[in-house]
Amino acid sequence: MSLIRIGNDHLTVEVSSLGAEMRSLNSRDGRSWLWNGDAAFWGGRSPVLFPVVGKAPDDTVSIDGTAYPMAQHGFARRNEFVAASSTPTMCRYELTASDATRAVYPFEFLLAVEHALDGPALTVSAEVSNRDTRPMPFGVGFHPAFLWPLPGADGQTHVVTLDNGGEPPMVRVRGGLINPAPLPSPFTAGRLVPEASMFEADAMIFPEGAGDGLRFGVEGGPELRFKFENLPNLALWTKPGAPFLCVEPWHGTAALAGGSNALEERPSTTTLRPGETARYAFSVEIPV
Template identity: 75%
Template structure:
């Protein structure tokens, strides 16, 4: 059975499951809950870690060096049990090493470590991938946290995503779960996007480039969350129409392109990690009010 680890300080409490090293709750000291609750009627996830792919592979099959392997959407990390490698009152680190089961579908030796750490009113989630193999390691890595929509005490207020860079990144849509590479006009206006459930009737809104490394998600005149991203150039926003959550997903890697290659190394924004090297990815979310 999965175990749960709680970390926190006088401002925040965070619960993390050993299954997928997935955050289960983000609660402020005033009792407000900021993370989606995982109600299965809509979506049972809360904050899965996506590895070794982000999104889908064509026919759920991944080609690696010419060989073909089964690979479910968003990879296998979220369905695997991690071990608790380190824990303090304000930090926990979970690890997933390669195993016979992972190597049957992803034939590499690796270590995936996920750390949750709180400081002040902010939580930082870090993923590190270490290549223990003698070959270069191709992979995608993404975060998929879901936050309350509406935010606490903000029912009835418009909610907005505001990019720090005031950009208007081109929109990409999914076609059969794969990226349609034809860019669409940006829904952002000088970095501002007022959220509407109708935006998600065609699935996720994906911004392969140009969204920058920081944004705010908040209710007009109400609570706001501030995000910073490290080594995560792709951004997606997703919910199920009518569901009370919004996923703010920073990625390094996307789904394969429709009509494109099933080869892992050819997927958009794939990382190719040298033997012995470690790659780091992180996001920080801070509660502003």
């Protein structure tokens, strides 16, 4: 594993070659905003999810009628990426097909993950290219964990506020798979006060209607501002009692409980034709 550090007058970011995962996000005053990966709660920090988001039935997907093993959230987060390019404020890592990936996902592909700074904002993007000769189905998503409470906001009420003011329906997982029966939205006029007890049944998942941006933080205090590009699904997750909240924008979800294990039939799956590329991105603005 190697690290690339990027920075500007506002932020410094470290990104690992393992999974192209962001390992730290600090403001110039030394405050850390990203979860530190303490394995006592959860060892992740900001994994990139590909070629599936969430679980598959029996950890197996079907592609063109053939069964392949597929771990939760896919294999990208466990693979070494190659550093393709970098500047003082940007780095790009790439993952291409190998014998190991073909054994579980029989396609030629390019997954390029870029972290780029612009003032007090960080944009994380993933470009997926189909280098194969047949249509390529996949899901992709981001799983960043931010400190909860945020720096300088101990003891203060934190709020998740959707930019669209919506009240999107929620679903839960059952055995790691999506229970498609919609539940009442925990948002009221776009506003949710997260509590640890809300996550005793695992993640809160919003398959649609959460919009393309939100804020997380203290009203009138420290607040993170998110924007999403081509990421229609949203999840919020933590382990009850852990000091972080994952704000997870996805294009794809876990398979449906009782449904098919066919990769192309998973909710919100993208299928690229040969030679096509799709881009997915989120940005987060830090209060500095």
